[in-house]
Amino acid sequence: MKATSLLYLDGVSVTFDGFKALNELSLTIAPGEMRAIIGPNGAGKTTMMDVITGKTKPDRGEIYFDGAIDLTGEDEASIAEIGIGRKFQKPTVFESHTVRDNLELALKAPRGPFATLFHVISGRETKRIDDLLGLIRLSDRKHELAANLSHGQKQWLEIGMLLAQDPKLLLVDEPAAGMTDAETAETAELLKDIAQDHSVVVVEHDMEFVRSLGVRVTVLHEGSVLAEGSLDHVSANERVVEVYLGR
Amino acid sequence: MMTSFLFRAMDARAGVFLAIMAAVIILVPAGNLLVPHGSPFHVPTYAVTLMGKYLTYALLALAVDLVWGYCGILSLGHAAFFALGGYAMGMYLMRQIGTRGVYGDPTLPDFMVFLNWQELPWYWYGFDMFWFAALMVLLVPGLIAFVFGWFAFRSRVTGVYLSIITQALTYALLLAFFRNDMGFGGNNGLTDFKDILGFDIQADTTRAGLFAASGLALVLSYMICRSITRSKLGKVLVAVRDAESRIRFLGYRVEHYKLFVWTLSAMMAGVAGALYVPQVGIINPGEFAPANSIEVVIWVAVGGRGTLVGAVLGAVLVNFAKTWFTAALPEIWLFALGGLFVFVTLFLPKGILGTLNDGWSALRQRRNSSGQEDGTGGPRPQAKQSEDAPASTPPPVPAMSRAGASHPQPAE
Numbered sequence: 001m002k003a004t005s006l007l008y009l010d011g012v013s014v015t016f017d018g019f020k021a022l023n024e025l026s027l028t029i030a031p032g033e034m035r036a037i038i039g040p041n042g043a044g045k046t047t048m049m050d051v052i053t054g055k056t057k058p059d060r061g062e063i064y065f066d067g068a069i070d071l072t073g074e075d076e077a078s079i080a081e082i083g084i085g086r087k088f089q090k091p092t093v094f095e096s097h098t099v100r101d102n103l104e105l106a107l108k109a110p111r112g113p114f115a116t117l118f119h120v121i122s123g124r125e126t127k128r129i130d131d132l133l134g135l136i137r138l139s140d141r142k143h144e145l146a147a148n149l150s151h152g153q154k155q156w157l158e159i160g161m162l163l164a165q166d167p168k169l170l171l172v173d174e175p176a177a178g179m180t181d182a183e184t185a186e187t188a189e190l191l192k193d194i195a196q197d198h199s200v201v202v203v204e205h206d207m208e209f210v211r212s213l214g215v216r217v218t219v220l221h222e223g224s225v226l227a228e229g230s231l232d233h234v235s236a237n238e239r240v241v242e243v244y245l246g247r
Numbered sequence: 248m249m250t251s252f253l254f255r256a257m258d259a260r261a262g263v264f265l266a267i268m269a270a271v272i273i274l275v276p277a278g279n280l281l282v283p284h285g286s287p288f289h290v291p292t293y294a295v296t297l298m299g300k301y302l303t304y305a306l307l308a309l310a311v312d313l314v315w316g317y318c319g320i321l322s323l324g325h326a327a328f329f330a331l332g333g334y335a336m337g338m339y340l341m342r343q344i345g346t347r348g349v350y351g352d353p354t355l356p357d358f359m360v361f362l363n364w365q366e367l368p369w370y371w372y373g374f375d376m377f378w379f380a381a382l383m384v385l386l387v388p389g390l391i392a393f394v395f396g397w398f399a400f401r402s403r404v405t406g407v408y409l410s411i412i413t414q415a416l417t418y419a420l421l422l423a424f425f426r427n428d429m430g431f432g433g434n435n436g437l438t439d440f441k442d443i444l445g446f447d448i449q450a451d452t453t454r455a456g457l458f459a460a461s462g463l464a465l466v467l468s469y470m471i472c473r474s475i476t477r478s479k480l481g482k483v484l485v486a487v488r489d490a491e492s493r494i495r496f497l498g499y500r501v502e503h504y505k506l507f508v509w510t511l512s513a514m515m516a517g518v519a520g521a522l523y524v525p526q527v528g529i530i531n532p533g534e535f536a537p538a539n540s541i542e543v544v545i546w547v548a549v550g551g552r553g554t555l556v557g558a559v560l561g562a563v564l565v566n567f568a569k570t571w572f573t574a575a576l577p578e579i580w581l582f583a584l585g586g587l588f589v590f591v592t593l594f595l596p597k598g599i600l601g602t603l604n605d606g607w608s609a610l611r612q613r614r615n616s617s618g619q620e621d622g623t624g625g626p627r628p629q630a631k632q633s634e635d636a637p638a639s640t641p642p643p644v645p646a647m648s649r650a651g652a653s654h655p656q657p658a659e
Contacts, residue, residue: 092493094485
């Protein structure tokens with residue numbers, strides 16, 4: 001199981017001041033898989049992302065990437081270099097940079113200070129940035145500051161930055177939050193496109209959105225997995241209905 | 248690689264700055280040496296030295312702007328690096344005195360003879376050679392900054408906590424350099440210099456030469472800073488300043504970037520100090536005083552942080568005001584300085600240059616969009632910042648994207 005998986009979590013626990021944010025969480029993502037993670041507020045979805053990306057260190061449990069790489073000892077930068085990209089719940093782009101510069105910073109390239117100091121942008125990189133701009137529909141705003149984008153456009157820019165990193169695994173936290181229905185539908189299409197050649201983990205509240213992705217769903221509750229399967233399968237589960245509707 | 252690196256620094260703004268600096272570097276010494284006394288264009292020697300001092304302050308401000316304006320590291324201890332560079336130069340100048348000192352000892356500086364020291368401490372070796380002293384001017388501040396930054400940035404000390412420990416750093420050095428047994432002249436510091444590289448330090452030509460050297464050091468450092476801030480590294484720095492935790496998730500090691508600019512900035516401050524000491528003729532522990540470092544931050548804030556030229560402008564303007572005030576109304580200078588800082592913080596949060604930039608780009612935007620009546624061309628505070636301030640100067644906004652700005656913005 002561990003050897004063939006892309007991401008493997010086993011018995012991961014995190015406690016904040018006595019509050020068990022993750023409680024013996026075990027989860028496996030196969031290479032090329034797209035997985036949706038749902039769960040009520042406080043279920044541990046964001047903490048799970050924090051633990052995978054090195055922001056929070058787990059108290060117990062193991063996390064392996066690509067079957068062999070132990071992530072628990074690594075920091076954010078090296079985990080990003082290993083190939084895990086993350087989009088935050090609240091869109092976080094570099095507001096005093098232009099849209100284009102945001103993508104340039106994210107683009108897969110050597111990350112050391114001396115490499116960036118003498119970096120001269122190549123034609124291949126320019127083309128890649130232009131392609132991404134087209135994909136996220138921001139071509140005509142590429143010279144504008146990211147601060148001037150609308151909320152939905154910032155979400156898209158962040159997805160673009162994620163793609164520019166070209167990670168093996170994308171962790172996408174609430175990509176449709178604050179979007180209009182039309183934008184939500186487009187975002188679902190975009191994620192499905194991305195999932196063709198990347199593994200993707202999507203955390204989302206919006207059930208319609210999860211349905212439109214049409215993928216395997218994991219339900220988290222109180223820091224551990226409550227149910228797993230297709231959306232219809234998990235929504236038929238009594239426990240899931242119970243935690244969603246309250247007891 | 249190097250040429251393309253420095254070439255990146257050049258554009259119209261850099262050109263204006265370089266032209267002004269070239270004029271200053273040539274005209275001030277010429278006005279002192281070539282124009283006869285009595286002519287209205289004659290520049291007196293004291294003025295050359297005073298302006299030379301301003302230029303070294305400007306270099307120090309530039310160093311602070313690089314770390315504060317672009318990387319968000321508010322250093323309240325940069326005067327320490329300035330003073331360390333100054334001490335390295337002072338040690339060279341002391342060893343040049345030779346037998347001309349009061350006690351006439353060929354190797355020991357006067358204060359060591361006075362303290363009954365029999366031989367030169369090991370850390371004074373080599374300072375009789377200029378190249379060695381010049382190397383130490385860079386290495387000592389650089390090394391201390393590197394070690395300090397290594398621990399501080401790796402432990403992710405940021406914001407006000409970092410500012411406080413930089414104050415502690417300069418204060419600790421102040422106390423250490425006050426001690427006579429440190430071997431740096433204690434309270435009195437190093438003074439009574441005679442010559443530098445064989446030239447009489449009091450001569451008009453030497454003064455003019457030091458002025459020109461300060462100007463050249465400022466120009467060179469400006470070019471280096473600008474090449475950095477306009478490179479991809481500069482963009483990473485601004486990203487660190489604005490969203491430090493986010494850039495880590497892109498795979499950038501924030502601590503390496505901070506360490507790089509921090510060390511470079513300390514070395515620039517050291518050079519500034521080394522040029523300052525022969526012009527003012529003394530270096531003592533007072534240069535480590537915490538208030539000095541805070542004053543530098545005020546210069547940068549007044550000029551406009553994150554603009555480089557603004558730091559130079561702020562340093563020169565505030566110090567000119569200081570010279571004038573301390574002569575005319577000495578007792579109110581500190582109140583004036585404090586008042587200036589409050590005024591700038593409240594009314595010119597981007598400093599003089601930042602505010603001018605805003606006005607200029609608002610004007611340009613209005614002119615560009617005068618044909619469009621849809622009201623998109625109105626000044627928008629966020630947009631204008633890009634025109635100059637932080638990392639990049641984006642190419643002029645094409646008409647297309649301005650039209651794009653008028654699209655309905657969904658999901659706000």
